[in-house]
């Protein structure tokens with residue numbers, strides 16, 4: 001669009017006006033309702049028989065078409081009941097999810113739904129502790145990952161990325177999914193765990209972490225303490241990993257050595273009463289971060305590859321942006337250069353809109369509240385209900401996203417800003433509100449460091465078919481390998 005032309009200027013003014021108006025209307029809609037008022041009306045119920053009718057769709061096409069069918073037919077607030085065994089109320093779209101994301105921890109929280117993380121991270125942290133302690137520990141996480149702290153991670157991230165891709169040949173075919181998984185773990189090893197682990201015991205730590213991760217199955221989610229082989233292996237691995245990390249923490253404390261990594265930030269964290277974090281707490285907190293960032297980041301980097309490499313126009317635009325940045329930052333990219341890569345940022349964000357790493361966010365209701373749909377219909381959500389919001393539907397709402405099935409990173413550009421126009425909680429790939437992802441800025445930074453290096457140094461071509469999502473997994477993934485032919489190039 002030619003921003004100097006008069007017509008464009010009028011369009012821009014009109015768009016700005018509509019944006020402001022739409023945001024105000026959405027906000028008004030969101031904030032005017034008192035969540036504690038009672039309406040006496042429960043959400044419509046989708047019963048077990050109706051769900052059984054949807055089973056073929058679920059098995060053939062996966063979760064999104066099923067949820068979409070329910071959304072189209074039952075609206076943005078409804079409950080599903082599987083013959084009384086599982087009962088969940090679904091809240092869809094920014095109007096219905098305000099309290100879900102913003103409600104006080106005492107009113108709506110993960111409750112015991114994340115109990116399966118206790119044997120993974122240990123009893124000293126998170127859902128092994130009382131709410132007040134857990135909230136303080138969440139603060140330690142968010143302070144350790146604050147955007148302003150990111151600057152110190154850029155140089156180690158760059159070094160890991162350069163060393164990793166230096167091992168590729170002049171040309172070849174690789175499974176990008178596998179490559180990203182290994183590379184991201186190396187970056188976490190360096191930036192989160194620190195150089196002792198990265199340089200001396202990375203392989204053992206990586207193996208142990210994978211064993212803990214393998215314990216994340218539907219069975220361990222439902223019965224975290226059942227002595228299955230996977231759960232037993234998970235428990236052994238956590239004990240050994242805690243031991244290794246505790247030794248690192250003790251050694252830093254006794255030698256007075258201070259590092260620039262996230263582990264150090266957690267060692268230095270203090271509770272409100274001045275108490276420092278214990279060695280066991282630090283180990284649990286850092287395992288929690290590894291877990292929160294690993295699958296989500298490798299999932300997103302793989303989808304970014306699949307989407308970019310099958311949309312030549314956006315691939316060209318992302319490469320062109322690298323040329324521009326390279327001209328400006330002649331000594332190589334640094335912190336500010338990555339912040340300026342808007343095209344690449346939007347390509348990643350759009351890949352994640354279409355393929356959220358966490359398709360469903362879940363909470364337990366501790367205090368009854370009222371929701372209001374976009375159409376103005378109000379419902380009571382009683383205490384003890386389990387509520388969920390499906391990111392895979394939120395990110396495709398047609399009144400927020402134009403042609404939602406299309407991969408179009410420009411929807412986040414300054415002219416459209418569809419997620420902002422749609423209002424708070426229109427884009428929920430990183431959650432929102434009280435439990436919004438504390439690693440978002442870190443995640444974007446590492447993904448941009450990786451993808452910027454690839455775009456600058458290689459010609460890439462997707463040689464396997466565009467992947468489907470593997471819905472059979474507890475944490476869905478791009479199915480199969482992502483085979484890519486590379487040829488070394490160099491901007």
Ligand code: HEM
Pocket residue numbers: 138141145289290292293294296297300352357358361362428429430431432434435436437438439440442443
């Ligand atoms: C593209 C990558 C990522 C995606 C898509 C993602 C997504 C999410 C989502 C959806 C939530 C909210 C869960 C809920 O509401 O129940 C969340 C929470 C969280 N994420 Fe991420 N995440 C990513 C990367 C990371 C990284 C790299 C880290 C840390 C290094 C991290 C740390 C956390 C933490 C600590 C929370 C819990 C926040 C809380 O409960 O207060 N995430 N993430």
